[in-house]
Amino acid sequence: MxxxxxxxxxxxxxxxxxxxxxxxxxxxxxxxxxxxxxxxxxxxxxxxxxxxxxxxxxxxxxxxxxxxxxxxxxxxxxxxxxxxxxxxxxxxxxxxxxxxxxxxxxxxxxxxxxxxxxxxxxxxxxxxxxxxxxxxxxxxxxxxxxxxxxxxxxxxxxxxxxxxxxxxxxxxxxxxxxxxxxxxxxxxxxxxxxxxxxxxxxxxxxxxxxxxxxxxxxxxxxxxxxxxxxxxxxxxxxxxxxxxxxxxxxxxxxxWHNEAYLGLGPGAHSYDGKRRRWANESSLEKYLAALAEGRAPLAASEELTLELEQAETVILALRLCQGLARSRFQRRFCQDLFEVYAGSLEKLARQELLEVSPQGIRLTKKGLFFANRVFLEFLPA
Ligand code: SF4
The missing domain is CATH 3.80.30.20 (tm_1862 like domain)
Known part of the structure; x- marks a missing residue:
């Protein structure tokens, strides 16, 4: 496809x-x-x-x-x-x-x-x-x-x-x-x-x-x-x-859906939609020099762990008012969002920062003001 x-x-x-x-x-x-x-x-x-x-x-x-x-x-x-x-x-x-x-x-x-x-x-x-x-x-x-x-x-x-x-x-x-x-x-x-x-x-x-x-x-x-x-x-x-x-x-x-994008030009970032992301040289000279030599002008490239890919999928989706559907997480990772993050979800719901329903999760009105605090909860230690 x-x-x-x-x-x-x-x-x-x-x-x-x-x-x-x-x-x-x-x-x-x-x-x-x-x-x-x-x-x-x-x-x-x-x-x-x-x-x-x-x-x-x-x-x-x-x-x-x-x-x-x-x-x-x-x-x-x-x-x-x-x-x-x-x-x-x-x-x-x-x-x-x-x-x-x-x-x-x-x-x-x-x-x-x-x-x-x-x-x-x-x-x-x-x-x-x-x-x-x-x-x-x-x-x-x-x-x-x-x-x-x-x-x-x-x-x-x-x-x-x-x-x-x-x-x-x-x-x-x-x-x-x-x-x-x-x-x-x-x-x-x-x-x-x-x-x-x-x-x-x-x-x-x-x-x-x-x-x-x-x-x-x-x-x-x-x-x-x-x-x-x-x-x-x-x-x-x-x-x-x-x-x-x-x-x-x-x-x-x-x-925000953590899907694939390609960034071209100095300093642009790219993501393959799975486990690899990379960034271009941000200096115009280095960007041009690499391309003149026939090389991709990469400054950094990173393989993501499963934990990081999951965390980023959750964090980016939580930026959206519709939040993250449990089914979307299940489709992408073949795991249940509620099992992977049981402790965090319970804690954030108790603090009234996260709305948790059987269908998924999203920030509460209060959570919109403390979004960074919520996001930290999902990052791997
Ligand atoms: S200097 Fe930065 S903020 Fe100002 S116009 Fe250029 S890119 Fe935009």
Whole structure:
């Protein structure tokens, strides 16, 4: 049977590095983009047999900022990918865009290449917060680009938002949520700001120059999203993700179902859907050098134990509001979820963090706020 595959293409360029960001991205430059495209072509060639043997159902161009490429570079990127990936089975093709780097010409190239979903990095609707995050766009760009997206016929638009920003009040977060609801994208993601080592934000927090909001405010902001978004017709389907009917991100569902995905480009991660996962070199130079020598640009590769595969299957599924069906676990591992995790399930249910029914398990409302504590319970010692 031909298996489905989710394909992720990492486009590692940005116009400017945001202060909180630890994603793999480099300053945009025409020569660098040409080298990257040449490297990506080699990588696609290396995986051509695998790509031909699978049915690519979802395609996701993430970054970095794919939309910082010129229209001509985007056209070259899509043409390249479609030389190795037939379009006919793809049901969802997403491009991550920055509101500050899209224009009509680029959108027409995307549309022509079969892109049917745009993920827009909105983050906030107050210029002061966007500037403090180091974003290149302002709130006005969000309205302008969203209007352009609709006029160019994109019917599936997702907004990414960040909350718990330094200096952000609950009222400002509410203003962002309500402003976004008024625009009515099909999908909204709400992530709380994290301070990743190596970023300016991390350093500034260490130096006391930047103070994150207290935990209670962070929780109140999440609670507000849990109330406001469903009331406006956005059904929560994952800890941080909300969608209008049927517009859940299919590509990301592959991750949460712990199924196979292939990631290409610097720093991209892959998983065979069973016991092996691997990651690409995150340095552009090393990525290109390996491919120039005809090697896969691997930085790390790992064989998972059964215990780890089971734990990850549970943890990823618990991110989804529907949780994990006992039958799904049984089908995948030929073991009963309730026997494998008897002690943990009993403990978490007692703490009211997990809802356990004969059909399966899922986080309770309280569990949504303490998800990491729940996940730790399932990891092998
Ligand atoms: S645009 Fe996105 S990938 Fe680029 S620096 Fe900002 S957060 Fe990171």
């Amino acid at each position: 031909v298996q489905d595959l989710a394909l992720y293409i990492h486009v590692p360029f940005c116009r400017q590095k945001c202060y909180y960001c630890d994603f793999i991205s480099f300053p945009y430059g025409r020569e660098q983009v040409q080298s990257y495209l040449a490297g990506l072509e080699r990588e696609l060639k290396l995986y051509s047999q695998l790509l031909a043997a699978k049915r690519v159902r979802t395609l996701y161009f993430g970054g970095g900022t794919p939309s910082c490429l010129s229209a001509r570079e985007l056209a070259a990127l899509f043409a390249l990918v479609h030389r190795y990936v037939p379009a006919e089975h793809i049901t969802e093709a997403t491009v991550e865009c920055n509101p500050g780097t899209i224009c009509r010409e680029k959108l027409r190239v995307m549309k022509g290449a079969g892109i049917n979903r745009i993920s827009l990095g909105v983050q906030a609707l107050q210029d002061e917060h966007l500037a403090r995050l180091g974003r290149i766009h302002q709130a006005g760009d969000v309205y302008r680009s969203y209007d352009l997206l609709r006029r160019e016929g994109f019917a599936n638009v997702a907004f990414d938002l960040i909350f718990a920003l330094p200096g952000q009040s609950l009222a400002q977060w509410e203003e962002t949520l309500k402003g976004v609801i008024e625009l009515a994208p099909e999908h909204i993601s709400t992530y709380n700001l994290t301070f990743e080592e190596g970023t300016p934000f991390y350093r500034w927090r260490e130096e006391g120059r930047l103070v994150p909001p207290p935990e209670e405010l962070d929780a109140a902001m999440y609670q507000l999203a849990l109330e406001i978004l469903p009331a406006a017709g956005y059904q929560q389907y994952e800890i941080a993700n909300f969608a209008k009917g049927g517009r859940e991100c299919r590509h990301n569902l592959t991750y």
